[in-house]
Amino acid sequence: MPDSASLSITCAGLTKIHDNGVAAVDALDLRFEAGRTTALIGPSGCGKSTLLRLVAGLDRPTTGTVGIAGLPPVQQARRGVISMAFQDPSLLPWLTLRKNVALARKLARQPADPRLVDELIALVGLEGFQETRPAALSGGMRQRAAIARALATRPQVLLLDEPFGAVDELTRRQLARDLPPLWQPLGTTTLLVTHSVDEAVLLADRIVVLSPRPARVVADLPVPLPHPRLPQLTETPAFRRIAARALQALAQGVGDNPALAAQ
Amino acid sequence: MTALARRAGPVLLLLLLWQLAATATGGQFLLAGPAEVAAWLSDNPGLVGRALSVTLASAAWGFLAGNLAAILLVAAAMLWPPVLGLLTGLALIVFCLPLIATGPILRVMMGPGDGPQVVLAALAVYYTTLIPLLAGLRAVPSAWIDLVACLGRGHLAQLVHVRARAALPYLVAGMQIAAPAAFLGAMVGEFTGAERGMGVLTVRFIRDLNTAALWSLASIAALVSIAVYLGVGAAGRFLRLERPPVILAPPRLPQGSAGRRLGRAVLLAGATLVLWWGGMEALGLNPFFAKRPPDLFAALFLAPDAGATWQALLQAAAQTAVFVLPGYLAGLALGTGLAVALSLVPALSGLVTPLAIALRSVPVVTTAPLVVLLLGQGALGTIALVALMVFFPTFVACQHGLQQAPGQILDILRSHGAGRVPQMRHVRLPAMLPAFFASARMGVPAAILAVTVVEWLATGRGLGNLMTLSASLSDYTMLWLTVVLVTLASVLCHGGVAWIERRVLRLYAPEQVEG
Amino acid sequence: MTFDRMNRRDFLGATAGLAASAGLRAQAAWAQVPVALQLSWLHSVQFAGSYIALDRGWWREAGLEVSLLQGGPNAPVEPPVVAGNALVGISAADYAAAAVAQGAPFRIIGVAMQKNPFVIASLADNPIASPADLPGKRIGMAVSNTPVLQALCSLNGVDIAAVQIVPTQYSAQPLVAGQVDGLLCWETDLPVAMAIQGIEAHTMLMADHGYALQSQTYVATVDSLATRRKELVALMAGEARGWDACRADTDAAAELTVRMFPDAGMDLPTQQLQARRQVPLMFSDLTDAHGFGWWTDETVEENIRILSLLGRTVTRDLWDRSILEDVHAG
Numbered sequence A: 001m002p003d004s005a006s007l008s009i010t011c012a013g014l015t016k017i018h019d020n021g022v023a024a025v026d027a028l029d030l031r032f033e034a035g036r037t038t039a040l041i042g043p044s045g046c047g048k049s050t051l052l053r054l055v056a057g058l059d060r061p062t063t064g065t066v067g068i069a070g071l072p073p074v075q076q077a078r079r080g081v082i083s084m085a086f087q088d089p090s091l092l093p094w095l096t097l098r099k100n101v102a103l104a105r106k107l108a109r110q111p112a113d114p115r116l117v118d119e120l121i122a123l124v125g126l127e128g129f130q131e132t133r134p135a136a137l138s139g140g141m142r143q144r145a146a147i148a149r150a151l152a153t154r155p156q157v158l159l160l161d162e163p164f165g166a167v168d169e170l171t172r173r174q175l176a177r178d179l180p181p182l183w184q185p186l187g188t189t190t191l192l193v194t195h196s197v198d199e200a201v202l203l204a205d206r207i208v209v210l211s212p213r214p215a216r217v218v219a220d221l222p223v224p225l226p227h228p229r230l231p232q233l234t235e236t237p238a239f240r241r242i243a244a245r246a247l248q249a250l251a252q253g254v255g256d257n258p259a260l261a262a263q
Numbered sequence B: 001m002t003a004l005a006r007r008a009g010p011v012l013l014l015l016l017l018w019q020l021a022a023t024a025t026g027g028q029f030l031l032a033g034p035a036e037v038a039a040w041l042s043d044n045p046g047l048v049g050r051a052l053s054v055t056l057a058s059a060a061w062g063f064l065a066g067n068l069a070a071i072l073l074v075a076a077a078m079l080w081p082p083v084l085g086l087l088t089g090l091a092l093i094v095f096c097l098p099l100i101a102t103g104p105i106l107r108v109m110m111g112p113g114d115g116p117q118v119v120l121a122a123l124a125v126y127y128t129t130l131i132p133l134l135a136g137l138r139a140v141p142s143a144w145i146d147l148v149a150c151l152g153r154g155h156l157a158q159l160v161h162v163r164a165r166a167a168l169p170y171l172v173a174g175m176q177i178a179a180p181a182a183f184l185g186a187m188v189g190e191f192t193g194a195e196r197g198m199g200v201l202t203v204r205f206i207r208d209l210n211t212a213a214l215w216s217l218a219s220i221a222a223l224v225s226i227a228v229y230l231g232v233g234a235a236g237r238f239l240r241l242e243r244p245p246v247i248l249a250p251p252r253l254p255q256g257s258a259g260r261r262l263g264r265a266v267l268l269a270g271a272t273l274v275l276w277w278g279g280m281e282a283l284g285l286n287p288f289f290a291k292r293p294p295d296l297f298a299a300l301f302l303a304p305d306a307g308a309t310w311q312a313l314l315q316a317a318a319q320t321a322v323f324v325l326p327g328y329l330a331g332l333a334l335g336t337g338l339a340v341a342l343s344l345v346p347a348l349s350g351l352v353t354p355l356a357i358a359l360r361s362v363p364v365v366t367t368a369p370l371v372v373l374l375l376g377q378g379a380l381g382t383i384a385l386v387a388l389m390v391f392f393p394t395f396v397a398c399q400h401g402l403q404q405a406p407g408q409i410l411d412i413l414r415s416h417g418a419g420r421v422p423q424m425r426h427v428r429l430p431a432m433l434p435a436f437f438a439s440a441r442m443g444v445p446a447a448i449l450a451v452t453v454v455e456w457l458a459t460g461r462g463l464g465n466l467m468t469l470s471a472s473l474s475d476y477t478m479l480w481l482t483v484v485l486v487t488l489a490s491v492l493c494h495g496g497v498a499w500i501e502r503r504v505l506r507l508y509a510p511e512q513v514e515g
Numbered sequence C: 001m002t003f004d005r006m007n008r009r010d011f012l013g014a015t016a017g018l019a020a021s022a023g024l025r026a027q028a029a030w031a032q033v034p035v036a037l038q039l040s041w042l043h044s045v046q047f048a049g050s051y052i053a054l055d056r057g058w059w060r061e062a063g064l065e066v067s068l069l070q071g072g073p074n075a076p077v078e079p080p081v082v083a084g085n086a087l088v089g090i091s092a093a094d095y096a097a098a099a100v101a102q103g104a105p106f107r108i109i110g111v112a113m114q115k116n117p118f119v120i121a122s123l124a125d126n127p128i129a130s131p132a133d134l135p136g137k138r139i140g141m142a143v144s145n146t147p148v149l150q151a152l153c154s155l156n157g158v159d160i161a162a163v164q165i166v167p168t169q170y171s172a173q174p175l176v177a178g179q180v181d182g183l184l185c186w187e188t189d190l191p192v193a194m195a196i197q198g199i200e201a202h203t204m205l206m207a208d209h210g211y212a213l214q215s216q217t218y219v220a221t222v223d224s225l226a227t228r229r230k231e232l233v234a235l236m237a238g239e240a241r242g243w244d245a246c247r248a249d250t251d252a253a254a255e256l257t258v259r260m261f262p263d264a265g266m267d268l269p270t271q272q273l274q275a276r277r278q279v280p281l282m283f284s285d286l287t288d289a290h291g292f293g294w295w296t297d298e299t300v301e302e303n304i305r306i307l308s309l310l311g312r313t314v315t316r317d318l319w320d321r322s323i324l325e326d327v328h329a330g
Helices: A048-056 A073-078 A097-107 A114-123 A139-151 A169-178 A180-186 A197-203 A231-235 A237-256 A258-262 B002-024 B034-043 B045-079 B081-096 B099-110 B115-138 B142-150 B155-190 B198-207 B211-238 B258-283 B293-302 B306-344 B346-361 B364-375 B379-402 B407-415 B420-459 B462-472 B476-508 C003-021 C045-055 C078-083 C093-101 C143-155 C190-196 C222-227 C229-248 C250-260 C268-282 C285-290 C297-309 C322-329
Strands: A009-017 A023-032 A037-041 A063-068 A082-085 A157-161 A189-194 A206-210 A217-222 C033-038 C064-069 C088-091 C106-113 C118-123 C138-141 C164-167 C182-186 C201-205 C215-221
Touching (some): A023 A048, A048 A063, A048 A073, A048 A157, A063 A073, A097 A114, A097 A139, A097 B142, A169 A180, A169 A231, A197 A231, A197 A237, A206 A237, A231 A237, B034 B045, B045 B115, B045 B155, B045 B198, B045 B211, B081 B115, B081 B420, B099 B476, B115 B155, B155 B198, B198 B211, B258 B293, B364 B379, B379 B420, B420 B462, B420 B476, B462 B476, C033 C078, C064 C229, C078 C093, C078 C106, C078 C215, C088 C093, C093 C106, C106 C222, C106 C229, C106 C322, C182 C190
Parallel strands (some): A037 A206, C138 C182
Antiparallel strands (some): A206 A217, C088 C215, C106 C215, C118 C182
8 A cells, every 4th residue: 555655766876788788778866856746858769768667667777776765666566656657558458448447456456446546537538438448549548548547546656658649739738737736645756758848847846858878867957837737838938948948958968979969 | 131142152052062073973982962961860860969969078078178278287387487488398299299199098098988088189179279378378568567567566467467368369269270179189089999979980980881971970070160160259259359460379489599499408308208207107007008218218229120110110201201291281382372362352252261161170080081082092182181181270370360461551552552462462471471380380280190190091101000000019119109209200390380480470570579 | 017906906805805794795786896808899799799798697697797898990909908907808819919029918818700800802793712813903901911911822822922902991992993803801891881782792711711810819918817717717608608699699699789889870780791791700610519719729830820920929828728618617
């Protein structure tokens, strides 16, 4: 059972070299404060997803450590406090939407909570589709279902890997408004991997800009904007200023990389 | 009404052709037409009914036991992955054991009753269930496994919540292929001294020159097999199971270094020897017929007549190879060719598919003597039967594989105005390759079973004959040597096909080989 | 000696002792000793004598609970006897000799077929009447029976190279369809099937041309002969009585056979004809003088000679007449 205490995440000297010899993450030192939302942005293939998988305990680091409140991720996972939404919604095709969402609680050995499940489904805008199977849903709808599933365990650590890739622009903005209030009261520590600078600014308290592979921190920007962040916020100068700095850091990270610069 | 007519049309045409062939060969005691079959059946409903119920019961128990064994083995391998390679290796070896030789051995071990029939039926089905099941359990997207892992759960939760259900369509597809094989296994089992059943009657009627009775049995056996095949398929549709992309996935053996691969082979060979020798000692089997590995070693290397033993074995093997290779290749070519032809001319499918199922469903033990009678004692009859055994699974698998062609790529070709043939060459054929190779692998033991059955029942040559001859002369050392030889040849050929498969698929379907 | 057999004998001994001590000797059910007779082929009048003995309760009266284990095309015959699953097996002299060469501790304890049933069957319009007719003919047979034809040829001074051997399955069809001129088969099976189908065949009995090999012989192990004599005598006594009854009325024997095995697909006319053709092979002046299953030193010598033609070396020890002597003495 998740407790109410927030969990911080610490990466120390974190290095991951894949079997094919490619270094995805190289000597990364990062700390993610408990109860905060951090967006990780960087160019495609820079190792963001690998970082997330290391934090989830799905991959083992080559060297270095990840600690969640001081414990290895695998141990925390066994307590059922971690939840993850993947790029691919990966819903089980033989289960209805409701059962897909409820499955997360079952796997995390948490008691069934039909009310929470239905609330989450409604919140991601899928009310009325509870009994539908994934094959009958659009790509965006499936991604929203996957987010509802990730939230169904009321996780202490929430790892979102480009969860809005297939979601249309309007819904994405709506979700950016509605989702943070869900996890903020739980004290959830959230890591969000995204390509979209606007999405990062809308959702996160902090933006970490990563360089191309192997991932290195190029910039670490605070996002001192108040919640809830309504869609109109994107038009404000404060928002645009942060977004511009993030974009600049992104471009600088690419420029710094000799391999990419040569291309 | 028109739908019914469309379905009945081909069947009526087949019956007509059959009757014409029977009339043309009348007086030769070769072929009984549908009219004679119907007359004989209406005269002997009780006899056939009782025999069918006995054989069906053995086949059903064997089918159940074989599938259960496959499921348990696979579950064990899923929960404890290190044993996977060893288990599938042993499973392949047991599957390759020649039924003709295992039959009498089982009879001695189990005594009178239904034991050998049930065990042979189980042996005939479990591998064709095990391999698709394994493929199904492993054909799970890695993200589903990640989902389970990041929620802190392990192999058991993976198996229960994700893999088991994901494998269900594969299980049903495997059972569909296996069902006719169970009937065949039960009939071969009856040849070892069963009191009653379809196999017993077959032997009786061959000797009695009772052509009408013989073709009646063959027809009944074919109808039952078709019914079971269609029934399992219908059950799958009823359960609204999605059709799996590749039923018989290639073995994803970890590559490793040459040394490690050698180590695995040695481990497998060692485990086989331990099970063989230890099993015989544990069951206290009499060494008169239950030969241990040292007996065979002595016969091959130490005995004064070792040279003659080698000569007899190799001569029989050569006689068998001459028939089994062309038959196997012809079966593969025919199955693939027909699947491709039907994909190009879909209108023919309604006529050809039922014929293909019917041809395959007639148990080889009934057809073997008949086909050899029809096509002669020469090469043609034997090759035709081997081809028949290999043809059908290849046809089904290739037909299925051709439908797996990615729709978007086909759309691109169509948008460039490419016709059926270019679509076939550039998209459908490459998409078919995994299924083709899967059936080519599974066809190896089937071809060897077919050729040994024909040699035993009809032509009196080769390894099949050597097996029965050694058994009748109590030369059990020679019988076990042929068992080892046939099994080893099956396993090696299977491995050879898998080797070619990996190299070809790496080029055309890399996603099938990785992981 | 197998574990299984040890156990069974101990168990039987124990129950017999228990029965005696409890004074239950009169209750036959307790005294029944289960024994099995391994047949060499599917049920048919080929084993009618056994069915009569079973049907009329002669074995039960002698305290035996006999089960008849059916053979078949892929059924083991010798191993159940070696392993002790069957007390007695039915196996021809050449197969028994082959098993002995492989280490089976067998003795022949009775000979059902006094005359070997092998024939060369041919069609009436192209008959093979004597071995001299064989050269130039196409003879269909299982390849494994080549030594039999070889023995016949050397017994009659015929050059086997002049005979064209055609490998066929065991069916009359190749002869009927004209693919061969003659078939090597038994007097009692394929020619009977042809006759029933209305095709009269000419048969040349190989036993009439020197092929004197005993067939359908009863085999038991040396161990059984030493320790289970009573059961062996009782079993063979039932066989002898059964076969005498079969000889007396072959039609009744055929009817019983068809009635006992309704699922075996036998038809009465076939079985009746088979029984009529079989009985002359089973009884001779010798059996009339000494009783069913008998043999003499001369027949043993003859069989040793034929077996050596077939490539089998055996000694006179292979035959043990003591059981038959007990049967026919009593």
